[in-house]
Amino acid sequence: MIAEEYKKMLGEKSVIRQLSEYAAERAEEIGYENVFDYSLGNPSVPVPQVFTDVLVELATRDDPGSVHGYSPSLGIASVREKIAASLKERFGLDYEKEHIFMTSGAAGAIAHALRAVTVSGDEVITFAPYFPEYNPYVNKTGAVLKIVPPDTEGFQINFAAFEKMFSSKVMAVIVNTPNNPTGIAYSSATIKKLARFLEEKEREYGHDIHLISDEPYREIVFENVDAPYVAGYYHNAITCYSFSKSLSLPGERIGYVAVNPACRDAKLIIEMCGQISRGIGHNCPPSIIQLAVAEVADLTADLSVYETNMNILYRELTGLGFSCVKPGGTFYMFPKALEEDAVAFCKRALKYDLILVPADSFGCPGYFRMAYCIPTEKVERSLAAFRKLAADYK
Amino acid sequence: MIAEEYKKMLGEKSVIRQLSEYAAERAEEIGYENVFDYSLGNPSVPVPQVFTDVLVELATRDDPGSVHGYSPSLGIASVREKIAASLKERFGLDYEKEHIFMTSGAAGAIAHALRAVTVSGDEVITFAPYFPEYNPYVNKTGAVLKIVPPDTEGFQINFAAFEKMFSSKVMAVIVNTPNNPTGIAYSSATIKKLARFLEEKEREYGHDIHLISDEPYREIVFENVDAPYVAGYYHNAITCYSFSKSLSLPGERIGYVAVNPACRDAKLIIEMCGQISRGIGHNCPPSIIQLAVAEVADLTADLSVYETNMNILYRELTGLGFSCVKPGGTFYMFPKALEEDAVAFCKRALKYDLILVPADSFGCPGYFRMAYCIPTEKVERSLAAFRKLAADYK
Structure with a gap:
């Protein structure tokens, strides 16, 4: 019988996809170089x-069986060892192979972590603005996702609202820092306060509360920004990482779950991840991609262009009267729209071939997201368009 | 809250894994070349x-963004087109891009197909001996997997038992031909009979019944064997393919779902697969692996060694008194054990460093599986061990 739940999901086409389809059409008319496409986090x-x-060395090895052969369901042992060693060296936690599970990007990592530590009827909390794909990840476990309203002052955590929402049903909290869509990194003070609060609640309710840290932007942090490693502050932390942004290979779908060794069920959670994969037929990421990232786990692409772009745009937009918290990392910024309805605002921006994403689907109406992972010369050419757009609101 | 369902699964360690761990230990003692490991389908x-x-050409392109960038959730359009064209050319069905969904191997394909066409309370039927991982794929949709007892005469289909088991609750049937673990291919007569039966039942019950065809061994068919393309015989057929065996890259986890264009919901099922991926955070297989297999969709590795090995083993084992249906493809064979308890038989085989898999977990007690994807010279060296084993039963 056709599964209606999935059929229904098809109706809900994402705003970002619609925008990017528009951008593609417009590009055919005027050339892609003239479309200022700030919609996609590629x-x-x-x-x-x-x-x-x-990658080439692996592909051309004499013994292709060792490269293209089956990976164990938790990931290739040597790969997990190298990632554990890299995390241990960089962040000082006692990670070993047994704390690492290889995944299909951060998405796969979060979906696995949620299935391991929540069951039907549980609640999961995250903070607006938030990545809307958390909804299907959480819903499919039978748990319920609750969204804390944003702290629009600094896009840290709205603790008053969070504490009010918290109950004994909450088994996991998801944070994403540096954040998509705001570009803001949680400060040490924020993370400490969050960790102390969760520890208190664990004692009060007598059960574990897992902190799922979604951190594909961990390596994109700007100068002098306080952006600490989340798991360093909380014992029951599950780090969900992707190499997509740090190595510029989002299509290769490679990341990992790393459970804080201090977590009571650390090794159990990792082993459970392997069982979770069985049900979805996923098993593990491709062997050659696992082997390749393990060799460069400590490296990144040259990410400096993102800070360059951010500085140009932040100066220009705030100069034009936009209200915007200065990003601490990622390749996103998150200004307030110049009218209350960000959807109408972004529609108007299309007049100037600016593709901006209204933040309604991120749970933060009135704002828009800009993904400035585009060439700097294009950023510069787009400034005139922003000036025209701002002039419309004078 | 720790999800007990996954925790419990950890207790059920697979026989194959235990055997392969034993083989690895024994290899440390006497050298791997002296362990006749017939346990693994690698x-x-x-x-x-x-x-x-x-792969090297893709990795070294000037424009790495086009290779390592995001894939659409259904797979890269050009890849889906090439696979559709290849299937159309080879099997004469009108496949287009819209009928193809790229997956993480056949496992991912089957798990997606099942989620698309079955819901909680439905029944799914398959035929013993069968691949035990069908259980988690089916269970996680809330449906129930029913196993038709084997036709041990020829390992085709036990139609009498199948027809008796069939009811209006059955929404999908899974076939695997050429088959793991028997090595047998379903004949045209078998597939025709199955298709006619399902068509009748569709009319009788007034609903679609999907035939999920699991065919990672499609390209490994021996001389003069009648092993037709399943979807060519049935309109509501969903082909689940993997390149693991045809191209010798099981670790790269790449395959596809191809829905028969004649299936009423063909394009809908493919689009639903993209939504199913969202819930599990999987999205799509790695871009570079998709792009690479699309270029070689019509090629295979040199698979002739499997038939060579089969002929040597079949001659020797039947000569020693083993009862065995001659394989038509794959790299498996499925003899009857020389005592009733195949587990005891396989345990005895370890005395001679023969690693054989008892077929109890495949739903066919009393038989054992041999995966003869090993070098021919090793097959030849193993014959003396089989002779000693058989002598124990004289």
């Missing part, structure tokens, strides 16, 4: 040459 | 050189 800098070299 | 022949060449 990294604009190339993968590091060393990644390419490693 | 292809023994190298990937075709042209696959490696394509």
Whole structure:
């Protein structure tokens, strides 16, 4: 019988996809270089040459069976060891292979983590603005996702609202720092306060509360920004990482779950992830991609262009009267629209071939997201369009 | 809250894994070349050189963004087109891009297909001996997997038992031909009979019944064997393919769902697959692997060694008194054990460093599986061990 739940999901076409389809059509008319497409979080800098070299070396090995052969369901042992060693070295936590599970990007990591630590009837909390795909990940476990309204002052955490929403049903909290869509990194103070609160609640309710840290932008942090490693502050932390942004390979779908070794069920959660994969027929990421990222786990692409772009746009937009919290990382910024209805605002922006994303679907109406992972010269050419757009509101 | 359902699954360690762990330990003692490991379905022949060449060409392109960038959730359009064209050319069905969904191997394909066409309370039927991982794929949709007892005469279909088991609750039937673990291909007569039966039942019950055809071994068919393309015989057929065996890259987790264009909901099922992926955070297989297999969709590794090995083993084992239906493809064979309890038999085989898999977990007690995807010279060296084993039963 056709599964109606999935059939229904088809009706809800995402705003971002609609915008990017519009951008593609417009590009056919006026050339893609003249469409200022700030809609897509697709990294604009190339993968590091060393990644390419490693990939070629692996592909051309004498013993292809060892490269293209089955991976164990938790990931290739040597890969998990290298990632654990890299995390241990960088962040000082006692990670070992047994704390690492290889996944299909951060998406796969979060979906696995949620299935491991929540069951039907549980609640999961996250903070607006938030990545809307958390909804299907949470819903499919039978749990319910609750959204804390945004702290629009600084896009840290609205603790008053969070504490009010919290109950004994909450088994997991999802944070995303540096954040998509705001570009803001949670400060040490924010993370400490969150960790202390969760510890208190664990004692009060007598059960574990897992902190799922979604951090594909961990390596894109700007100068002098306080952006600490979340798991360093909380024992029951599950880090969900993707190499998509740090290595500029979002299409290769590679990441991991790393459970804080101090977490009581750390090794159990990792082993459960392997069982969770069985039900979805996913098993594990491709062997050659696992082997390749393990060799460059400590490297990144040249990510400096994102800070350059941010500085140009932040200066220009705030100069034009936009209200915007300065990003601490990622390749996103999150200004307030110049009218209350951000959808209408972004529609108007299309007049000037500016593709901006209204933040309604991120749970933060009135704002818009800009993904400035585009060439700097294009950012500069787009400034005139922003000036015209702002002039419309004078 | 820790999800007990996954925790419990951990207790059920697979026999195959235990055997392969034993084989690894024994290999440390006496050298791997002296362990006759027939337990694992890991292809023994190298990937075709042209696959490696394509992979290197992709990895070293000037425009890495186009290779490593996001894939649409249904798969890269050009890849889906090439696969559709290849299937159309080879099997004469009117496949187009819209009938193809790229997956993480056949496992991902089957799990997606089942989620698309069954819901909680439905029944799914398959035929013993069968691949035990069908259980988690089916269970996670809320449906129930029913197993038709084997036709041990020829390992075709036990139609008498199948027809008796059938009811209006059955929404999908899974076939696997050429078959793991028997090595047998369903004949045209078998598939025709199955298709006619399902068509009758569709009319009788007034609803669609989907035939999920799991065919990772489609390209490994021996000389003069009648092994037709399943979807050519039935309109509501969903083909689940993997390149693992044909191209010798099981670790790269790449395959597809192809829905028969004659299926009423063909395009809908494919679009639903994209939504199903959202819930599990999987999205799509890696871009570079998709792009690479699309270039070699019509090629295979040199698979001739499997038939060579089969002929040597079939001659020797039947000569020793084993009862065995001659395989028509794959790299498996499925003899009857020399005592009633195949687990005891396989345990005895370990005395001679023969690693054989008892077929109890495939739903066919009393038989054992041999995966002869090992070098021919090793097959030959193993014959003396089989002779000693058989002598124990004289």
